[in-house]
Amino acid sequence: MSGVTVEGNEVYNSSSENGAIYLAFAISDIIIRNNSVHDNGLSTSKRLTAAGILLEGRVDAAGVTVNCNKIYNNNPYGVTNEATGLLDAEYNWWGSANGPEDPAATEEEDTEVPSCTDDPASEKNTVPAAQLGDKVSDDYTHVVDYCPWLVEMEEFIVDHAKLDFKKKADDDKVRVQGKLELGANSNGVEISEDVTVTVGPLSEIITMVEKGKKDEKWEYKRPKGGEGDIKDMTIDWKSGKFDIRMDKADLTGVSNPVTISIQIGDDLGSASILMTEKKHHWDYKAK
Ligand SMILES: [Ca+2]
Ligand SMILES: [Ca+2]
Ligand SMILES: [Ca+2]
Numbered sequence: 272m273s274g275v276t277v278e279g280n281e282v283y284n285s286s287s288e289n290g291a292i293y294l295a296f297a298i299s300d301i302i303i304r305n306n307s308v309h310d311n312g313l314s315t316s317k318r319l320t321a322a323g324i325l326l327e328g329r330v331d332a333a334g335v336t337v338n339c340n341k342i343y344n345n346n347p348y349g350v351t352n353e354a355t356g357l358l359d360a361e362y363n364w365w366g367s368a369n370g371p372e373d374p375a376a377t378e379e380e381d382t383e384v385p386s387c388t389d390d391p392a393s394e395k396n397t398v399p400a401a402q403l404g405d406k407v408s409d410d411y412t413h414v415v416d417y418c419p420w421l422v423e424m425e426e427f428i429v430d431h432a433k434l435d436f437k438k439k440a441d442d443d444k445v446r447v448q449g450k451l452e453l454g455a456n457s458n459g460v461e462i463s464e465d466v467t468v469t470v471g472p473l474s475e476i477i478t479m480v481e482k483g484k485k486d487e488k489w490e491y492k493r494p495k496g497g498e499g500d501i502k503d504m505t506i507d508w509k510s511g512k513f514d515i516r517m518d519k520a521d522l523t524g525v526s527n528p529v530t531i532s533i534q535i536g537d538d539l540g541s542a543s544i545l546m547t548e549k550k551h552h553w554d555y556k557a558k
Contacts, residue, residue, distance in 0.1 A: 341364045387418035
């Protein structure tokens with residue numbers, strides 16, 4: 272089962288003796304992204320490091336990526352890499368703004384992260400364990416590269432959302448308006464950073480440009496003839512207001528409540544919105 276993308280799932284309440292998501296045999300080209308893997312109480316009868324996501328020894332760790340997932344409240348481990356080599360587990364939310372717990376310190380330097388180094392094997396999260404998220408099985412030969420991790424925004428509120436289901440294929444429309452504010456732990460945002468916008472099954476990465484004075488307003492406009500669902504998007508940093516418009520979208524498979532999120536670099540704002548279902552559109556207005 273190589274060449275697989277595991278995306279948009281909620282995985283919880285597993286008591287597997289391996290992993291809630293378990294990768295076995297010599298597989299490669301596996302992308303695990305935008306999933307919520309949480310509250311799994313794994314059995315330790317077979318492995319003391321059973322995990323929310325576990326790579327067994329034969330897997331090609333370099334051929335697996337685990338990014339932009341929420342991995343929290345998994346016991347005993349959030350992510351375990353039993354395979355040799357480096358597992359890319361950057362940009363996940365670990366249930367704490369301080370990142371995951373990295374208990375194995377053998378041969379590692381006592382490096383506090385972030386900022387992240389280019390030597391993930393030697394990184395050690397030295398924040399006290401009580402203030403950290405899920406455990407990672409990161410050691411010197413079975414590396415879990417978890418730095419940088421996602422930091423949740425202080426505020427992410429959706430004021431208004433509308434999904435329009437059109438008859439024509441790939442012509443659905445989306446409008447989302449709301450407010451965001453970076454968290455106290457954030458190291459800020461840069462205009463050059465990737466902005467990942469997710470609305471239900473739709474997810475797109477864009478780069479925005481400054482509009483007006485520096486750090487006041489960011490803007491994205493789809494180029495003429497350009498690809499992608501997002502028609503335009505603005506973030507007004509003075510008021511914190513954001514506005515997203517999509518068209519040419521395919522909302523097939525959308526489920527209610529709808530997850531809406533904006534990720535800028537390592538800063539993540541996310542909300543789950545229960546919408547009112549009408550015949551040809553879904554609506555949400557904050558009270
Ligand atoms: Ca480490
Ligand atoms: Ca890294
Ligand atoms: Ca940042």
